[in-house]
Amino acid sequence: MAQIELRNVGLRYGEQTVLSGLTLNVEEGEFLTLLGPSGCGKSTTLNLIAGLLEPTSGEVLIDGRPMAGVAPRDRRVAMVFQDYALYPHMTVYENLSFPLRAIKLSESAIRDKIAGVAQALAITALLERLPKALSGGQRQRVALGRALVRDPGVFLMDEPLSNLDARLRVAMRAELKRLHQQLCTTMVYVTHDQAEAMTLSDRIAVLRDGVLQQVGTPREIYQRPVNQFVAGFIGSLGMNFLTCHLEQDPTGTFLRQDTFALRVPASVAQRLVQQGGDFVVGLRPEHVVIGEGVDVDLRANVEVVEYLGSETLIHLRVGDTVLVGKAPAETLIVPGQHVGACIAHASACIFDAANGGLLATDTDGT
Amino acid sequence: MRAARIPFTPYLLILPAIVLVFVVALYPMAYALHLSVHTSELMTTGAFVGLANYRALLSDPGTLWSFAASVIFVAGSVGLAILFGLSLALLLNEKVRFRTAFRASILVPWIVSQVVAAMVWRWLLNADYGPVASGLLNLGLPRLDPLSEPRLAMWVLILANVWRSVAFPMVLLLAALQGIPENLYRAARVDGIPWSMTFRHITLPMLRPTLLVCVVILSLSDFNIVALPLVLTGGGPLDATDLASLRLYREAFSDYQIGTASALAILLFLVNAVLTAAYLRSMRART
Ligand SMILES: Nc1ncnc2c1ncn2[C@@H]1O[C@H](COP(=O)(O)OP(=O)(O)OP(=O)(O)O)[C@@H](O)[C@H]1O
Ligand SMILES: [Mg+2]
Numbered sequence: 001m002a003q004i005e006l007r008n009v010g011l012r013y014g015e016q017t018v019l020s021g022l023t024l025n026v027e028e029g030e031f032l033t034l035l036g037p038s039g040c041g042k043s044t045t046l047n048l049i050a051g052l053l054e055p056t057s058g059e060v061l062i063d064g065r066p067m068a069g070v071a072p073r074d075r076r077v078a079m080v081f082q083d084y085a086l087y088p089h090m091t092v093y094e095n096l097s098f099p100l101r102a103i104k105l106s107e108s109a110i111r112d113k114i115a116g117v118a119q120a121l122a123i124t125a126l127l128e129r130l131p132k133a134l135s136g137g138q139r140q141r142v143a144l145g146r147a148l149v150r151d152p153g154v155f156l157m158d159e160p161l162s163n164l165d166a167r168l169r170v171a172m173r174a175e176l177k178r179l180h181q182q183l184c185t186t187m188v189y190v191t192h193d194q195a196e197a198m199t200l201s202d203r204i205a206v207l208r209d210g211v212l213q214q215v216g217t218p219r220e221i222y223q224r225p226v227n228q229f230v231a232g233f234i235g236s237l238g239m240n241f242l243t244c245h246l247e248q249d250p251t252g253t254f255l256r257q258d259t260f261a262l263r264v265p266a267s268v269a270q271r272l273v274q275q276g277g278d279f280v281v282g283l284r285p286e287h288v289v290i291g292e293g294v295d296v297d298l299r300a301n302v303e304v305v306e307y308l309g310s311e312t313l314i315h316l317r318v319g320d321t322v323l324v325g326k327a328p329a330e331t332l333i334v335p336g337q338h339v340g341a342c343i344a345h346a347s348a349c350i351f352d353a354a355n356g357g358l359l360a361t362d363t364d365g366t
Numbered sequence: 367m368r369a370a371r372i373p374f375t376p377y378l379l380i381l382p383a384i385v386l387v388f389v390v391a392l393y394p395m396a397y398a399l400h401l402s403v404h405t406s407e408l409m410t411t412g413a414f415v416g417l418a419n420y421r422a423l424l425s426d427p428g429t430l431w432s433f434a435a436s437v438i439f440v441a442g443s444v445g446l447a448i449l450f451g452l453s454l455a456l457l458l459n460e461k462v463r464f465r466t467a468f469r470a471s472i473l474v475p476w477i478v479s480q481v482v483a484a485m486v487w488r489w490l491l492n493a494d495y496g497p498v499a500s501g502l503l504n505l506g507l508p509r510l511d512p513l514s515e516p517r518l519a520m521w522v523l524i525l526a527n528v529w530r531s532v533a534f535p536m537v538l539l540l541a542a543l544q545g546i547p548e549n550l551y552r553a554a555r556v557d558g559i560p561w562s563m564t565f566r567h568i569t570l571p572m573l574r575p576t577l578l579v580c581v582v583i584l585s586l587s588d589f590n591i592v593a594l595p596l597v598l599t600g601g602g603p604l605d606a607t608d609l610a611s612l613r614l615y616r617e618a619f620s621d622y623q624i625g626t627a628s629a630l631a632i633l634l635f636l637v638n639a640v641l642t643a644a645y646l647r648s649m650r651a652r653t
Contacts, residue, residue, distance in 0.1 A: 050556050073558030085549035089571040098567065099557035150557065 002153030009058035036207035078147035086131040228356035258319030278353035287344035288325030296340035402628035419629035432610040442524040451535030476533035484597035516606035542576035578648035
């Protein structure tokens with residue numbers, strides 16, 4: 001097991017800055033996920049930890065030791081590549097034994113080790129096959145196996161599930177989680193799939209254009225995203241954003257757009273008034289509950305209805321934006337209908353319209 | 367009516383190709399076979415003699431030596447061309463400076479004609495005014511005349527041929543090297559595989575199909591080479607470089623022994639056929 005520290009790490013290719021000022025700690029035994037859109041520098045970060053790239057500024061430490069000039073092989077890291085990087089002309093057994101032969105382990109020790117790993121990953125029957133004769137999921141397990149046989153201090157995984165179909169991905173996700181719980185090895189996992197990040201991680205680090213946006217537990221990131229980018233990236237449907245202006249009347253302070261209004265508690269209201277300008281209210285779809293009742297906050301026209309089986313998504317037209325809400329699966333709402341919606345005020349996020357930063361989540365008044 | 371016409375159209379369309387193949391390949395081959403079993407009398411075909419031409423050829427130690435010389439020449443040329451070609455490809459695959467200029471300079475010998483290449487080498491190695499000989503003389507070393515030294519002439523011929531043909535394996539192998547996924551090397555680095563093991567167990571196996579193709583194509587062209595040995599050594603000194611292809615040329619075009627030449631051509635054709643079959647096999651293994 002190992003602990004990793006990135007201190008103000010930056011990487012440039014000539015004029016192009018790929019990573020800047022990245023400071024990040026990965027604790028011993030932790031499962032940390034790097035999450036972000038394509039091209040944001042996730043693989044680059046992984047390569048920096050593995051030693052396949054050297055940072056142009058800042059430093060990488062493993063177990064407190066600066067890694068500058070330390071070759072990948074001396075970092076005790078194992079990496080699973082996005083395309084698995086299995087040696088195509090070697091059988092599964094040869095693939096698994098290759099790193100062990102490099103450290104001149106005896107044939108019998110190699111055989112025992114591979115037998116153990118193959119059993120754990122259920123690939124014993126595949127040992128004599130070539131990679132091209134394996135399915136995607138089997139290849140992925142072999143790639144994992146090649147990392148496992150080395151007893152590394154850190155596992156680095158670059159989107160290992162992205163080549164699999166949706167169902168297999170969910171199965172392998174659980175498999176990975178089980179494996180981590182069993183081994184307790186430090187794990188740095190790269191993905192652009194927020195669902196993977198949410199389900200697997202102890203903590204998530206969200207990157208955008210080479211800049212770290214937020215690090216936190218899945219819960220923290222889901223409930224208190226530091227800015228609109230993180231809010232929109234996390235959650236299977238992203239967050240609804242409504243640009244609102246502040247309105248005060250004798251009954252209280254409101255953030256309003258068209259028929260939408262969010263009552264702001266006094267403590268928050270004061271700060272918003274001081275700040276001035278426009279604000280963006282962020283609401284997750286599950287916090288916009290469609291249905292009639294006494295506490296309807298909003299009435300709007302239905303534009304699109306998406307039936308998902310377990311529930312129904314309703315797209316409402318509010319002013320110049322679309323607000324996605326949820327309704328029970330059995331509701332019979334049709335496009336064009338005028339419906340009511342309940343807003344879970346306590347869960348709304350308020351962002352600065354100018355820079356997208358989080359100003360408050362309604363409940364805590366911070 | 368329409369239905370009846372359709373089957374003819376495809377044959378009509380490939381007719382030009384068939385005619386072309388027949389005229390430039392099949393007919394000359396059949397004609398050579400015909401000539402090889404007849405005597406030749408000054409530009410006309412003489413009497414049928416069965417396998418006499420072949421028997422005469424195969425009982426002539428000169429012919430047997432020609433084939434042996436060809437084998438030595440082909441083995442030496444192909445081996446060295448691939449060795450140098452692979453080394454150059456590995457070098458150019460790294461981010462060396464002046465890469466483009468370097469690559470172009472290796473391609474030059476490939477595009478100059480064999481005759482020009484031979485002339486250049488004759489001049490370079492000329493014992494009286496060539497730069498190599500005078501350089502050696504200036505260093506106080508003895509006069510060197512490799513082209514009139516039976517033991518050295520074959521090496522000169524091989525070297526000149528390697529110089530001329532090394533670009534071919536280099537280009538092919540460079541393309542193959544660049545086709546090896548970078549991640550295989552990254553994985554090897556992370557796994558702590560030493561350089562020599564990476565080369566032996568990753569690079570070479572990944573290049574194997576291309577290496578095979580290079581061996582077969584180079585062998586084919588080297589077996590049939592005429593212009594380079596004709597101009598560089600003319601088969602001499604003392605038949606030291608009298609390749610089968612060269613002998614064929616001489617039999618046909620300076621001795622006008624069309625019958626024997628044709629028999630020799632048929633023998634060379636058999637060698638080529640074997641090499642081509644090997645080539646097709648290696649291509650199939652590749653996919
Ligand atoms: N050798 C290079 N030269 C210049 N720019 C590069 C180089 N390698 C990567 N980049 C740039 O660095 C940025 C980050 O690349 P990186 O591979 O880390 O992205 P990523 O987050 O892993 O994306 P993906 O999800 O698509 O794999 C990209 O914009 C890419 O264009
Ligand atoms: Mg990547």
